[in-house]
Amino acid sequence: MKALKGHPNVVALYAHTILDMGRTKEALLVMEFCEKSLVNVLESRGAAYFEEKQVLSMFRDVCNAVFAMHSQSLPIAHRDLKAENLLLGSDGLWKLCDFGSTSTNHKRFEKPEEMGIEEDNIRKHTTPAYRAPEMWDLLRRDLINEKVDIWALACLLYRICYFRSAFDGESKLQILNGNYRIPDLPKYSSSVTDLIRDMLQASPDDRPDITQVWFRVNEQLPVNLQKSLPDGPPEMQSAGIHGGIAKAANRSPPMPQRSPPPPPSSGVGGGEGQLGAFWSTHHAKDPLFVEDKSRPKFDEEPTLNTSNQDRNQTENHSFPKNTSPAKQENVHTHVAGRRNVHNRSHVPEDAASKDFELTFSQKDIDHGMERQKASKPAANNLFQDEAFNTFVAEFDSNKLNSRVSSDKEGKEEALEAEIEMLKEQLKQVNSEKAEITMKFEKLSTICRSQRQEIQELKQNTSR
Template sequence: MICNDEESLDLALKEVNVMKSLKGHPNIVTLYSHAILDMGRTKEALLVMEFCEKSLVSVLESRGSGYFEEKHVLSIFRDACNAVFAMHSQSPPIAHRDLKAENLLLGPDGLWKLCDFGSTSTNHKRFEKPEEMGIEEDNIRKYTTPAYRAPEMWDLLRRDLISEKVDIWALGCLLFRICYFKNAFDGESKLQILNGNYRIPDLPKYSTPVKDLIRDMLQASPDDRPDITQAWFRVNEQLPVNLQKSLPDGPPEMQPTGVHEGSKLANRSHPMPRRSPPPPPSSGGGGGGGQLGAFWSSQHAKDSFSVEDNSRPKFDEEPSHNTSRQDTCGMENHTLSKNSSPAKDENAQTYATRRSVHGKSQISRMALPRTLK
């Protein structure tokens, strides 16, 4: 990433630090190494990350009208919730603020992984002063995507708390996109989003709990949305029993010694994000609050377990000729610590990064040849 000033360098350093804090999580793109090169008038931030060949957008586009079965929808979405859970478990919670289909990548292990941590924020507050509002509105325009932007970010005069709950709204938009291959909102009409003006299509058919979860995550008031813990359990309990887990994957530092990614989750225990009260039932469709009972009781009362997921859905329908891969990558401010050790495997595939589209940095993924010419 080309850093022409202190602001862009600070943003690059924040991206590095957030990725380092989440390193080792199965649903977070791994940062292997990084460096800052002084080029004189500019600096270049170099990030070496694990190679993920497909984005969720490219998979959706390659399927045409071949909609996912419900268990496939839930499998993808639970991976996204897993990553968000790890971020919201931090103290203070880290809000991603730019969750979207472009930022979910399919890893070589078959898991979906979240990327683009430049838009993250831990500055959760209500903005009262006009000058503060102006700065925040500028940041929101730069580092968030209109079609996934929560109502409280569109209109700061509502004086709703802008917190990690913006990610829950974005997850609602993401689940809608995975189900119906289109956006719930076009992102052009502020009033459409502020009024919650969207329609769940009649086809393809999905279960009432899935549609209720979309409705509950797309509540205009952040207080009425479920938190990430509630969302995760509601998704998990709708999956076939052999694909369910006992608990979501937390940040790497929360995992007990010896617990390896992909290992069984029985007897696993780590802190949960803060739990808000269950939201009120949705209007229509019988309400979405009913499934929350399982979160408060059965998931912790019964002996649940996970299995090695050999039957995990494969998402290989994308044509092999698609070689252009990009996802957005914005930033904020953190301090840089020492470089982590570069990957020792000379054959490891990597991708490089460059800036900028619409004020946001872009990652271009390229498989490096095994023999450099």
């Protein structure tokens, strides 16, 4: 969710934290409130079906979110796309939620033990009516990857169009055999019904990828509603995440009805390569994606060989109180999935502190302190604010060691208490066992004596 932060079709994550409960961990998330889900909207419409323009507009919102996930360097499969996980935002856009089922583990399962684990994951985290054939039957040995979302998108589009599931009985055989029917009414164009059929191909290799789906949906909309490229969060304007456009287009054999335009051989964005140039060129007119060249590029790795001129330019920027403009190899501040190592003015005011992750290596701290002692002028440049020195002092090794040792002592005490409790339980179980054994022996003695009496009675009657 942090990687997709700012995406217009993904539920916004405002803040989060993870509580360590000992044996388990609990994640708390603060997200934007969306009052209605797609299920609520479908149920409240009664028998009034959507016009084709409405269907395509809603479906493109979903495809925008899925496109952003599949375009990551490791494609993320949502694996639980369904009407219940689409919410209507206050801005009127449809937003994808519930990322607890996501996976980047795309593979073909061969070993029985692996299949057992994966079948259990599929049962827990996916919905039968939207589950792709390769997830129902792992013995098919199809590659399970992000193409499972394409199947689910087809089931979702079917439901938006016809207000019911493509596979009513949620039967495994129905899905494996592709046993579904396109209703005669309401009547939609062949573009919509052909798209459903293409996405409901039994083999994942025969399904279009999300890029092809998006362009096919987009071109069926009225011209005034069409877009040049899928929407994305503002952070995706650099060549990082949306590099997936070319990769997504090249990954799947089927050709789209209208392919995305090819990247130009040269263009804007010099160091970003062809794809970066392609992205910035196609978004040059879009204010959401205009590159602000007055800002320093914070996403680049700092280099070891820095010229004096570059260093002076860097030092002239206004630095946050808690960040040194010296070597930043091990000091990273992550805000909304983006590394920002210099200028705090680019961090949104409402960004929650939970989205900041600071990592300092002891080597960097020691190195900075030595330089401070060696040269006062250098120290004045490096540590401009007393608050930074206080901040660094908190990372003193003695304090760290004492904190680690106190944490260790706390955990040891908790473990000892748990061991004592288990010992008590063991004693109780042993005493219960002894009591049961005694009762058993008494009953056995009674049974033996009764058997003996019966034998004696039999002998007496026979005489």
